[in-house]
Amino acid sequence: MSRRTLPAVVAVTTLLVVGVAVVSVDWPGGPPAGPAELIAFLAVGVAFVAAGVVAWQSRPDDNTGRLMVLAGLLWLVKGGAAARNPVVFTVGAALTVMYLPVLIHVLLGFPTGRLTRRWERWFVGGCYVYFLASVLLDLMFYNPSVMIGTDRFTAPNLLLVRDDPTIFAALQLVFGAVAIGISVVVIGVLLARWRSGSPAYRAAFAPLWIAGILGFATVIGTGLVTARSSGVGNVWTAYVGYLATALFPIAVLVGLWRYRVARGAVSDVMVEVGAAPLGEEFVHALRKALRDPGLVLWSWSPRSNSYLDAHGDPQRLPGGGDPRAATVLERDGVPVGALVYDRSLRHQPQLLAAVRSAATLALDNQRLQFELQAQLAEVRRSRERIVAAGDAQRRRLERNLHDGAQQRLVAATILLRRAQRTSQPERKQELLTEGTAELDSALVELRELARGVYPPVLQEHGLAAALTALAERAPLPVEIVDTLTGRAPASIELAAYFIAAEAVANATKHSGATHIEIDLRRDGGMLRMVVTDDGCGGATLTAGGGLSGLSDRAAALGGVLGVHSPPGGGTTLTLSLPLTAGTSGEPS
Known part of the structure; x- marks a missing residue:
């Protein structure tokens, strides 16, 4: 039912029921209690319907509003028990207490109106069956004119099977005792929830609990038997029952409003997540929203495979017997942290879900910030290593020129001058x-x-030819497996060549290898090169090591260098470089 049609339908239905209740009574000489009691009676029913309409419109996906409307209509229908029309009287008398199981349903299912536990569904379903069956059985032995002593204000009971006041009185005692027992169970459940509930839970639902306890204690304890037997009773008893029952719809609206305020506090926290960093202030806001001063938020550490508190100490999730409960926070199936809170908050799944969403978002933002900071730090370190490697390369070139070609040129100059x-x-x-x-x-x-700066064969004939020339000069057998078609960008070819040359040099000097294989191929938009030797293994990508320089060279071009080198199992370098880097064709 849409929000537009709901008020109209409920209003029409209410007017019809109120009309039946008013017309069915022999006005103005109706029930002995007079018009004041009738007005009070109708006011209670209208209050239920009005509260139900408000709850239904504000929370259309929940059942609380529907149940409140149903309770109000059933309350008004029972007014037919004072009518002189036989059909109206029988229907009203049969439904005279059916609003009670609806109220039990609202109490146990608040705020959503859904019964989440199996025993609750069985209990509430049993209440519906019991209250209807008990009244129907009573009516089989109930003659209104005999019980009241006059037929002036009574109608024939269409369900009467045998006029037996003795059986009727006995049934009244049995069914009244059971009804009181049901009320004791309901009150006990409410008190247990109060005792185990968190401060936020108590604050939100206290009005409804108090109204429920007072209502069942008053209505069932003082007026149930009288109302079921004749539809009238002591006027003050009726007024007390009406007042206690009228508190119920008011308490429902107050409870929904306070629950909405509590959820609004969590929504405010979620809005602040984008601006405020995750820290003690954020956790304090969550504690305030749930009214749980012991709430803590732990982050997940993949490195230590454990949850860490605010001080970085590893923590264990609470077990089943712990008064605290924990919810693992995940993002895309990956744990980001855990929320530890009072176990009583399990009675507030929607509020807890809102807090969980806020905490997950905050932890995920923190994780992304840490990852970004780590990546920026790695970029800075990589740049420093590249600069240092460039300086070292220039010094090595200067030393080689000084110790090699420069000395020979000096010697040649001296010899020519002497000549x-x-x-x-x-x-x-x-x-x-x-x-x-x-x-x-x-x-x-x-x-x-x-050739060490830029091999001519690489410039003229490409990467495969340069690697073949490298293999011919190597002191070890080097096998080239080339399935690469066409030329790669100059920067990609140069990086791949130097990484292969360094890998061959390392295998020759340090690994004790007897054979090297270089596999060169194109994989989609990537150049893949795998260099494998059968040496001793044990190579690692450590900061400052030779392989870290090769990794930096690959990363500078948007590529990745992987190392697999188990001790005694040889070494495999896997290079992946994007073919979109640089300009393909002749090197610049």
């Missing part, structure tokens, strides 16, 4: 020969240095 100064032809030829040899050696060393 210029000598006047002996044989000596001149000897010096020229030695000087030329030094120049040739210097040229060879310069070519080797140039």
Whole structure:
């Protein structure tokens, strides 16, 4: 039923029921209690219906509003027990106490009106059956004119089977005792929930609990038997019952309002999550929303595989016998933390769900911030390592030039000058020969240095040819498996070549390998290169190590270098580089 049609339908139904209740009574000479009691009676029913309409509109997905409307209509229908029309009288008398199981349903299912526990469903269902069956059985032995002593204000009972006041009185005693027992159970459940409830739970539901306890204690304890037997009774007893019952719809509205305020406090916390960092203030806000001063929030540490408190100490989730309960907070199936709270809060699943959402969002934001900070720190360290590696490369190049080609050029210069100064032809030829040899050696060393900076074969023929040339110069057998088609970007080819060269050098110097394999292929938009040796293994990507420099080179191009090197199992370097980096074709 939509929100627009609900008020109209309820209003029409209420007017019809009120009309039946008023017209059925022999007005103005109706029941002995007079019109004042009738007005009070109708006011209680209208209060139930009005409260139900408000609750139904404010919480259309819950059953509380519907149940309140039903209770109000049943209350008004029972007014037919004072009518002189036989049908109206019989229907009103049969339904005279059916509003009571509806109220029990509201009490045990508040605030949603849903009974979550099996025993609650059985108990409430039994109450519906009992109250209807007991009244129907009573009516089989109930003659209104005999019991009241006059037929002036009574109608024939259509369900009468045998006019037997003795049986009727005995049934009244039995059914009244059972009804009182039911009321004791309801009151006991409410008191138990009060005792085990959290401060927030008590604050939200206290009005309804108090009204329920007073209502059942008053209505069942003072007026149930009288109301079921004749529909009238002592006027003051009736007024007390009406007053106690009228408190119920008021308490329902107050309870829903306070519950909404409590959820609003959690909503405010969720709004503040985006602006406030996760810390003691955030946890304090959650404690205030749930009125649980002992609430704590733990974060999940994948590294230690445990939950950590605010001080970083590992914690265990509370067990079944602990007064505290815990809810694991997850994001996309991955744990991000745990919320530890008073176990009594389990009676407030919706409020707890709101707090859980706020805490999960806050912890996930914190995790993302930590990951971002770690990535930024790693980028800074990577840049520092790249700069340091560049400086070391320049110093090595300077040293190689100084110790190699520069020394040979100096020696060649000295020999050529000595050849210029000598006047002996044989000596001149000897010096020229030695000087030329030094120049040739210097040229060879310069070519080797140039190959280390950017191998000519890589520029001219591509990565596969450069790796083949590298394999031919290696002191170990190196097998090249090439399925790469076309040229990769120059920066990608250069990075892959130097990583392969470093891997071959490491395997030759440190691993004791006897065979190396380089697998080169294209995998979608990625260049994949796998370098495998059969050495001793044990290589790791440690900060400052040679492999970390290779990893930085790959990361600078948006790639990844993986290392698998179990002790005694050889080493496998897996390089993945995006082919979109740089410009394909000839290197710049």
